[in-house]
Amino acid sequence: MIAQTWRSRPLVLSFVRRQYQLRYRQSLAGFFWAIVPPIASLLVATLVFHEVIGVQTGDPNVPYPLFVLAGLVPWSFFTSSVTAGVGSVASSQTMVTRLAFPRAIIPLSVVGTGLIDLGITVLVFIGFLIVTTTGVPITVLWTPVLLAIEIVFVTGVVLFGSALNVFARDIRLAIPLIMQLWLFLTPVMYPLSSVPDNLLPFFLANPMTGLIESFREVIIAGNAPDITVLMPAIIGAVLAFALGTWYFGVTESRFADVI
Amino acid sequence: MDAITLESVTKTYRVGVGRARVREMLPPPFDRVVRWAAPGWWARDTFNALDAVSLSIPDGSSIGIVGHNGAGKTTMLKVIAGVTSSTSGHVKVHGRVAALIDVVVGLHPDLTGRENIYLLGAMHGLGRKSMRERIDRVVEFAEIDDLIDTPLKRCSAGMITRIGFGAITALDADVLLVDEVLSVGDAAFQRKCATWLEDYRDGGGTLLFVSHNLGLVRSMTNRAIWLDHGKVVSDGDTNSVLMEYGRAMERRQAPEEVHAKGQVRKLMRARGMNRWGMGGARVEEVHVGEILDGLALDVRIAFEASEVDRAVFCVGFIDESGTEIGAAASPEVDVRNTTGEVTCRIRPLPLRSGIYFPVVAILSDDGMVRDRWQLDRALVVDRNGDGVLPDGFGPIDLPAAWITEGGAEVGA
Numbered sequence: 041m042i043a044q045t046w047r048s049r050p051l052v053l054s055f056v057r058r059q060y061q062l063r064y065r066q067s068l069a070g071f072f073w074a075i076v077p078p079i080a081s082l083l084v085a086t087l088v089f090h091e092v093i094g095v096q097t098g099d100p101n102v103p104y105p106l107f108v109l110a111g112l113v114p115w116s117f118f119t120s121s122v123t124a125g126v127g128s129v130a131s132s133q134t135m136v137t138r139l140a141f142p143r144a145i146i147p148l149s150v151v152g153t154g155l156i157d158l159g160i161t162v163l164v165f166i167g168f169l170i171v172t173t174t175g176v177p178i179t180v181l182w183t184p185v186l187l188a189i190e191i192v193f194v195t196g197v198v199l200f201g202s203a204l205n206v207f208a209r210d211i212r213l214a215i216p217l218i219m220q221l222w223l224f225l226t227p228v229m230y231p232l233s234s235v236p237d238n239l240l241p242f243f244l245a246n247p248m249t250g251l252i253e254s255f256r257e258v259i260i261a262g263n264a265p266d267i268t269v270l271m272p273a274i275i276g277a278v279l280a281f282a283l284g285t286w287y288f289g290v291t292e293s294r295f296a297d298v299i
Numbered sequence: 300m301d302a303i304t305l306e307s308v309t310k311t312y313r314v315g316v317g318r319a320r321v322r323e324m325l326p327p328p329f330d331r332v333v334r335w336a337a338p339g340w341w342a343r344d345t346f347n348a349l350d351a352v353s354l355s356i357p358d359g360s361s362i363g364i365v366g367h368n369g370a371g372k373t374t375m376l377k378v379i380a381g382v383t384s385s386t387s388g389h390v391k392v393h394g395r396v397a398a399l400i401d402v403v404v405g406l407h408p409d410l411t412g413r414e415n416i417y418l419l420g421a422m423h424g425l426g427r428k429s430m431r432e433r434i435d436r437v438v439e440f441a442e443i444d445d446l447i448d449t450p451l452k453r454c455s456a457g458m459i460t461r462i463g464f465g466a467i468t469a470l471d472a473d474v475l476l477v478d479e480v481l482s483v484g485d486a487a488f489q490r491k492c493a494t495w496l497e498d499y500r501d502g503g504g505t506l507l508f509v510s511h512n513l514g515l516v517r518s519m520t521n522r523a524i525w526l527d528h529g530k531v532v533s534d535g536d537t538n539s540v541l542m543e544y545g546r547a548m549e550r551r552q553a554p555e556e557v558h559a560k561g562q563v564r565k566l567m568r569a570r571g572m573n574r575w576g577m578g579g580a581r582v583e584e585v586h587v588g589e590i591l592d593g594l595a596l597d598v599r600i601a602f603e604a605s606e607v608d609r610a611v612f613c614v615g616f617i618d619e620s621g622t623e624i625g626a627a628a629s630p631e632v633d634v635r636n637t638t639g640e641v642t643c644r645i646r647p648l649p650l651r652s653g654i655y656f657p658v659v660a661i662l663s664d665d666g667m668v669r670d671r672w673q674l675d676r677a678l679v680v681d682r683n684g685d686g687v688l689p690d691g692f693g694p695i696d697l698p699a700a701w702i703t704e705g706g707a708e709v710g711a
Contacts, residue, residue, distance in 0.1 A: 051422060062409050137400075138400050204324060290326045294383075
């Protein structure tokens with residue numbers, strides 16, 4: 041499946057282009073919508089978690105908005121890609137039942153579209169960094185590595201979820217709930233340091249925890265990522281990718297019959 | 300060189316919808332384990348749309364596929380196109396395949412015609428660059444210059460048909476699979492598509508053509524395959540396969556025909572493709588006799604009338620392309636509140652050799668169609684008894700004598 045999909049990479053680009061064309065067609069604000077969600081989340085999180093509940097970042101030198109934004113950028117890529125990706129194959133019924141092409145292109149192009157949005161939010165974030173802080177640490181050069189791990193993880197989850205959703209639409213229905221709970225269980229709005237010790241192993245097993253903590257480490261604190269924190273993310277990414285490509289590969293030939 | 304080879308290809312579908320389909324979502328090897336452990340459950344609600352079909356189709360040939368609804372025709376195209384995979388057996392295809400399985404071809408309603416054509420090209424391995432040159436051809440073929448940059452959802456169904464077929468013409472496919480597409484769109488465009496398909500075929504392309512329009516199958520192909528319940532019943536030159544298929548349809552009794560008499564005697568309106576009318580009088584049963592001496596045909600109609608006092612009975616014929624070609628109408632008959640029978644004797648039968656579909660109708664004296672029924676069976680006319688059908692000139696047999704120079708009548 042991987043080889044076949046690799047050969048059709050121009051098609052992935054066509055699909056991404058198509059999805060981008062479609063996304064902002066008939067919308068008045070257009071591109072603006074790529075940056076609205078993280079900024080809105082940032083404002084609400086700052087208001088509710090920081091001002092009302094009084095969550096602190098754990099480091100008096102780090103302002104809460106910066107802290108939250110460093111978590112929201114990787115998180116929103118994850119959640120928007122998974123939410124859109126899982127239903128993507130099932131909603132491409134006309135195409136799947138009439139045309140022969142590597143089916144993986146559909147979910148992959150959703151991830152690709154998410155990457156463009158990620159790029160936009162990263163630009164906004166960098167602007168934010170330059171305005172609010174004195175300097176950007178050299179360790180930001182780690183971010184491509186962290187993003188690569190996240191992309192592998194997201195791709196695996198989306199491939200697995202979108203294939204399973206063809207057979208059981210329960211997946212699509214459950215995803216908003218899962219994503220909401222997952223957000224609460226991931227230190228996006230609060231620091232990992234505020235998690236009680238007895239719950240810490242459970243939080244650290246979450247691949248998104250490792251990724252978001254590492255993002256903050258390299259972007260804000262200026263340290264190289266802590267390998268013990270990042271390890272669950274690497275393992276999770278590899279496992280998710282293996283599971284996703286395998287399951288998608290063995291079931292894609294049935295999609296047209298079941299969809 | 301064979302363009303398409305099928306080796307005992309079987310395609311099993313599950314019928315019914317509903318609950319999440321657990322059997323389907325099991326990845327190998329778990330599916331094999333379950334199949335082995337609970338074979339009865341595994342096989343429940345399944346049917347074979349294709350049942351051990353073996354075929355080889357040489358490069359450059361054009362093949363017609365005929366059969367009743369549900370015979371497996373579209374499934375065969377889908378398996379060859381690679382849209383779905385066969386349950387068992389092998390499928391080999393050489394060259395670029397394009398499939399027109401119903402006209403929308405997987406076009407996306409929110410994209411414009413141009414974007415759709417680019418996407419379709421990309422799916423067939425043609426990049427934007429090579430599609431850019433072809434797109435003018437599509438626009439020209441489909442005659443849609445002003446609509447090519449409009450999202451498809453704002454185009455009429457006819458326009459979408461044009462764009463769909465036009466896009467297929469731009470793909471330069473080696474193997475073209477066409478499923479009943481020439482039955483849509485306006486007549487002029489249908490003609491254009493048929494001409495294009497003829498050119499494609501004559502240019503050496505391999506064509507697989509599914510249609511209920513036997514006339515079109517006859518004109519487009521020289522070999523035909525008759526599928527029934529997923530099996531190849533007959534495979535050979537188009538003329539003889541169609542003749543065989545027609546004869547089978549002649550013998551066939553539609554369930555409706557058999558049970559009509561025992562049904563509740565309610566004279567209701569009928570609405571359907573093959574039967575419609577405003578009710579008040581009803582055809583109960585039709586018996587189409589044998590053609591006697593190649594000349595006379597009796598059609599016996601059993602009827603029931605409740606709200607019609609005087610009726611006109613009609614027996615007509617539709618040819619293999621679906622065109623109504625003529626009818627016999629009775630004088631007004633007194634039918635007040637009766638059930639009865641009337642026989643139409645057509646003599647001589649003015650039809651040339653071919654496959655025809657009888658239609659019977661009851662009209663009231665005010666001209667309203669009370670019941671019109673196109674029978675689900677055929678009438679095969681074989682004038683010379685050799686199964687050879689004439690090429691061209693249509694279905695009407697003109698009564699004529701032929702006189703040679705010497706003044707003698709030929710064959711008299």
